Amino acid sequence: MRPSKQTPWVFEVKSKVLYDPIIEEGYSYVEMCEDCSNVAKHLARETLDTVQADLYHPSEIVALAELQDLIKPRPHSPHGIDNAKVDRLLPTLIARIPIPEERS
Numbered sequence: 001m002r003p004s005k006q007t008p009w010v011f012e013v014k015s016k017v018l019y020d021p022i023i024e025e026g027y028s029y030v031e032m033c034e035d036c037s038n039v040a041k042h043l044a045r046e047t048l049d050t051v052q053a054d055l056y057h058p059s060e061i062v063a064l065a066e067l068q069d070l071i072k073p074r075p076h077s078p079h080g081i082d083n084a085k086v087d088r089l090l091p092t093l094i095a096r097i098p099i100p101e102e103r104s
């Protein structure tokens with residue numbers, strides 16, 4: 001017998017670009033679990049699709065506090081999402097999408 005180094009629980013941490021008005025660039029990298037990262041991605045995608053916009057880092061329009069507010073962690077299953085809060089948040093996220101420079 002030899003001791004196993006295997007962990008029974010794989011917890012993958014992802015680095016995600018999130019909205020951060022304190023930083024000059026307007027966004028920063030935040031470490032989060034894969035579920036949270038997926039929620040951020042889908043939320044950003046839905047927002048961008050609503051106004052037919054696109055961004056290199058779609059999640060740069062979502063703030064960490066907002067993400068935390070929407071997510072309802074459930075034991076042993078993917079995070080739940082509060083859809084009513086998502087609907088209320090959408091206009092805020094849309095307002096953060098940078099307007100492309102106007103061509104003359």
Ligand SMILES: [Zn+2]
Nearest residue numbers: 033035036079
């Ligand atoms: Zn999470």
